[in-house]
Amino acid sequence: MSRFYITTPIYYVNDEAHLGHAYTTTMADVLTRYHRLYGYETFFLTGTDEHGQKAQQAADKKGMPVQDYVESVAPRFQDLWKKMNISNDDFVRTTEPRHTKVVQDVLQRIYEAGLIYSDSYEGFYEVSDERFLTDKEMEEKGYTKDSPEVVFLQEKNYFFKMSQYQDWLIQHIEANPNFIRPEGRRREILGFLKQPLGDLCISRPKSRMSWGIDLPFDTDYVCYVWFDALLNYISVLLDKGGDEELNKWWPESHHLIGKDILMVHAVYWPTMLKAAGYEPPKSLIAHGWWLIDSAKMSKSKGNVIKPLELMDRYGIDAFKYFLVRDMSLGLDSNFSEKAMVERMNSDLANDFGNLLNRTHKLLVKSFDGVVPEPGAGGELEAELKALGEKTLATVKEHVLEFKLHAALEEVLQLVRRANKYMEQTEPWKLAKTDLNAMGTVLWHVLEIFRLAATLLSPVIPGKVENLLTQLGLDQNNLELRWGALPPGTRAGEAQVLFPRHEYKEVTDMENTETKPEQTAVAEAPKAEATAESKPEAQAAGQPEAAEAEPDNLIGIEDFAKVQLRVAEVLEAERVPKTDKLLRLIVSLGDEKRQIVAGVAAYYEPEQLIGKQIVVVANLKPVKLRGIESHGMLLAAKSEGKLSVMTPLGEVATGAAIS
C-alpha cells in the first residue's frame, strides 16, 4: 500500500493562532484527506513547540511556573484544529517525554560520533531576540555597549559540525529535484550553499535560559530550540515503534512549511538527520504568506486576521475552500475578506450549491425525489462522461504535485459544465413532454454533482456529509469513478448548502453616516491625549454634548452606560511610522484586549508595561492605522503634559469603576 506522511511545523505555543497557522494546517489536512481518498495509508502530524525564552518570559510575567503556563496555553491550537475539523493523527508537544527522550538520544549519539564540540564565543547578545549580534547589526539597531537591550557575554557553547555536510547536501539537492519545492526555493537554497557553511550552535547555557531539554553530556546547558523542535518529525514515530515505524513512514515524508523557515528545514534538518544516521525527508514544500494590503501579516502591524472570527461568520468549510483555492503554491497571496466572499459566492453558492438545489427541486417535483434510471443518452451525455473521467485524472495529477488550487479549479469546471448542460437540455420543459429524457438529464447532472462532491470532500468534508444526506446517499457513494450513482435512492430534505454572503465594503461614506460614535472614535489618537470629555460624549452618542452647553449635566443613568474598568498593561509597543500611537495589550482579568492609545509622545512603552490603568471597556472597536483598538485608556492632559489614570491602591485587574 502506498503511504503518505505529512507534517506541519510545530507552532510556537505562545503564539496566538492566526491565518498562517490555519492555512498550513488546512493544506496538510486537505492533502492528507486526498491521499486517503486515493487509498493511501496516511499519517498527519502537527503539534506545538514549547521550549525557549519566549514561553519562559510569558510565564514569568504571569508569575507562574513555565510548565504550568505552557499547559495552560497549549490547548489553544488543539482546540482550534478540532473546531476546524482537522484530521491529524497525532499532536506532538515538545515538552512530552516521548519527544525529549528522542532529542537526548540523538544528541548523545551525535556527540559520541564526535560531531559535537565545544567552543567559546563572546559578543553582544540581544535579550529580546535571544541571539548574539554582529558589529554591524549593533550599529544598524542603534545600540551601544550601554544599551539596555544588549549585554556583553562570553560563553562556552556546543557546536554541531554542520559544515562537513555541505558538499553532501548540495549533491542531495541537485540529485533530487523534488526535494525542495517550488523550484524557486530550491534555487534559493542552492545559492545559499555556494558560500561556506558554518557549524551550528546547539546549546544555550542554563544561566541564561533554562527552559529546554538538557544536553545529555552537559547538564549545565539546554538544547537550542530549533534542534529540539525539528526532531519532532521523527520523535513521534521513533517513540511509537522505533526504527521500524520510522522506516515505514520516512521514505514518504513531506514537510509543509512557510517560506520563512525554509533555511532551517533545508539546511539544518537534513544535516542533523545525516549525522544521526537517517535519511533526509522526501520533500519540503515551502508555501508563501498571506499578505494583508500587501504587507506581511504581523502582530505589530495589528493586521492579524483571526481565523476563528471568519470561520464563525462564513463557515468552516467555505473558509477552508477559500484558503486552498486562492493561494498558488509558493507565491504570496493577498488576503481580503472581499475576495473571500466573492470566491465563496461564485464557486460554492452560485455554481456548486445552486446546482444541487435546482436539481433537487426538479427531482422532487417530477420523480417524487427518487433518482431515476438514466436512458442511453446521446452525444452530450457521452461528452459529460468523458469530462468526468478526465477531471478525475487531472485532479489526481494536481494533488500529487501539491497543486491544490489547480485541482479545485478543475472540479469547478466540471460543475460549470453541468449547469450549462441543464440550460442545453432544459429538464423543466421535459417534465411536461418526456419524463424519460428528463430522467436521463437529472441522473447525469446528479452524477456530475456526486463526482464533484467526492473530489471536493477533502476540502469541505462537513458540507459533503450534509449534501449526501440531501441526496439520500452516504460516504460509500463517494466513489472515484463515473457512473456510481445508484438509481432508485430517495433524496432527503433540500437545504441551502452554501448561503450567499454580502460583503459590505467599509467606505468613507459609511464612516460618516454613523457619525456620532464613529467620528469621535476615529479621532481617538488625538482625542486621547485630550481625553477629559471623551467618555461622556461617546456614551451619550449625542453630538450636542460635545457642544458643551453651560449646564450640560448628566444623570447617573448616563454615566452608567460607560463601563470603566481597571486593566493591566501586558505588552506595549510603538506603532511603526507614527509618533503618537502605542499599541497595548491589556488584561481585563477575564479577557485580553488590544488598545491603540495616543500617548507615545508622553510615555515609553516600557513605562506602561505592568501598570494598572483605567479603560473604557464598552467602547465600540475601531481601527486606527489598520490596527484594531478595542477600548480606550483614560488620561488627563494639561499644559502639554499628559498623565495616564491609574488606581491609587492595588486592586484586582478587571475591577469595575463606578
Added chain:
RNA sequence: GGGGGUAUAGCUCAGCGGUAGAGCGGACGACUCAUAAUCGUUUGGUCGCAGGUUCGAACCCUGCUUCCCCCA
C-alpha cells in the same frame, strides 16, 4: 553589499520559443427549475522598462526598476 524570487486584462492567476489565456468583475442579451441564480455574447492587455540573440521572444541573454524573501 551578496544571493534568490516576483512583475501578464480592473482583480486573482495560468502560459515559459511559434498568431496573448482562464476565473471573477463590467456591459448586453436569453431563460425561469434554482441561492438577485444559471446560460450566451461581449468588453478588456506596447505580457515592468531598455537593449540583445533568433526567421520568430511574455517566454532565452544583458542592464535597469517594483515588491518580497534569505544571507552578511
